[in-house]
Amino acid sequence: MGTRWRGTTLAAAVALALSPGSAAAQPRPGVTIQTFQFKPMPIEVPAGSKVTFTNQDDITHTVTSGTPESRDGRFSHQLPGKGATATVELTLPGVYPYFCERHRSMRGEIHVK
Amino acid sequence: MTHTFGKFCGAALVAAVLTLSAGPYFDPAQAQSSHAMTAMATSSTKAAGLRSGLNMLFQEHIYLAAAATGAALGGREAEFKAAAGALDANSIAISKAIGSVYGQGAEDAFLPLWRKHIGMVVDYTVGVASNDKAKQDKSVADLIGYTQDFGAFLQSANPNLPKSVVADLVKHHVVTLKAVIDAQASKDQAKTFTTLRTAAGHMQMIADPLAEAIVKQFPDKFGG
Numbered sequence A: 001m002g003t004r005w006r007g008t009t010l011a012a013a014v015a016l017a018l019s020p021g022s023a024a025a026q027p028r029p030g031v032t033i034q035t036f037q038f039k040p041m042p043i044e045v046p047a048g049s050k051v052t053f054t055n056q057d058d059i060t061h062t063v064t065s066g067t068p069e070s071r072d073g074r075f076s077h078q079l080p081g082k083g084a085t086a087t088v089e090l091t092l093p094g095v096y097p098y099f100c101e102r103h104r105s106m107r108g109e110i111h112v113k
Numbered sequence B: 001m002t003h004t005f006g007k008f009c010g011a012a013l014v015a016a017v018l019t020l021s022a023g024p025y026f027d028p029a030q031a032q033s034s035h036a037m038t039a040m041a042t043s044s045t046k047a048a049g050l051r052s053g054l055n056m057l058f059q060e061h062i063y064l065a066a067a068a069t070g071a072a073l074g075g076r077e078a079e080f081k082a083a084a085g086a087l088d089a090n091s092i093a094i095s096k097a098i099g100s101v102y103g104q105g106a107e108d109a110f111l112p113l114w115r116k117h118i119g120m121v122v123d124y125t126v127g128v129a130s131n132d133k134a135k136q137d138k139s140v141a142d143l144i145g146y147t148q149d150f151g152a153f154l155q156s157a158n159p160n161l162p163k164s165v166v167a168d169l170v171k172h173h174v175v176t177l178k179a180v181i182d183a184q185a186s187k188d189q190a191k192t193f194t195t196l197r198t199a200a201g202h203m204q205m206i207a208d209p210l211a212e213a214i215v216k217q218f219p220d221k222f223g224g
Helices: A002-018 B003-019 B028-036 B042-072 B077-102 B104-129 B131-158 B161-183 B187-200 B204-217
Strands: A029-033 A037-039 A042-043 A049-055 A060-065 A070-080 A085-092 A094-099 A108-110
Touching: A029 A060, A037 B104, A042 A049, A049 A060, A049 A070, A060 A085, A070 A085, A085 A108, B042 B077, B042 B104, B042 B161, B042 B187, B042 B204, B077 B104, B104 B131, B104 B161, B131 B161, B161 B187, B161 B204, B187 B204
Parallel strands: A029 A049, A042 A108
Antiparallel strands: A029 A037, A049 A085, A060 A070, A060 A094, A094 A108
């Protein structure tokens, strides 16, 4: 009886770990936009990661790659209000600056390792 | 006031607000130290100190802004530069007050946001000085749009400050300051100073709710 219980528990634990939506799955790296700031700044992620931006301000922000002085055209997403999200995927290692087009003092960096 | 000088004033003020980096520091905690020396000091003194400090800074913003726009419209270059410098020092002090409550990141985010509306006021003043109605209209539209950004910032920092309420209060700030600039441009001295008192007095409508919301948010730090 005891052996059967342990076996069932182990199988359940493995299934849970392999489930894409499980708590054991790796969380997707994310940047929160709050009080007109990108947090964390910078964010470090492994190559190939998808980074999700979530707007917590009740105003439109953008996540635009490059700097206001030198856009690089890699990505530009509008996040129109609280709760809006956007995801970018960066495959090559490097430092990727980004900013908000509406509030150009808002700047961030993604460090891809 | 010539068109050229108007443009110069605008550019100079923008340059001034962008390059100045030093200014007085308002720290509610520091402001408390003198109060704390008194035997009658209580925790409610902290809330009062915060409210009076914010009122002082916001009213100073009006008087210095009017000094700068009045000098610009009157073609008094040296006076304008000095007023613009003092106005930016006030902006930095307001940002530090925000930072003393919400941290360095919020301070760093607030300062350019606050300076942005000063740049728009400069644009409006340049539009008035150069009799450029399109520029005036665009500046007013930009300022009205800005009120939404400012409201969103404060709501994000403090949920006790609804965005729409803050935006309306800041809109009234814009309207009352615009009245001062218009009176200055028309060289109506009596109206200049009555509108100036109105504009300065209105800042209490921003400072008081902000102070109250901060006290509500951080009762252990400021509450009585």
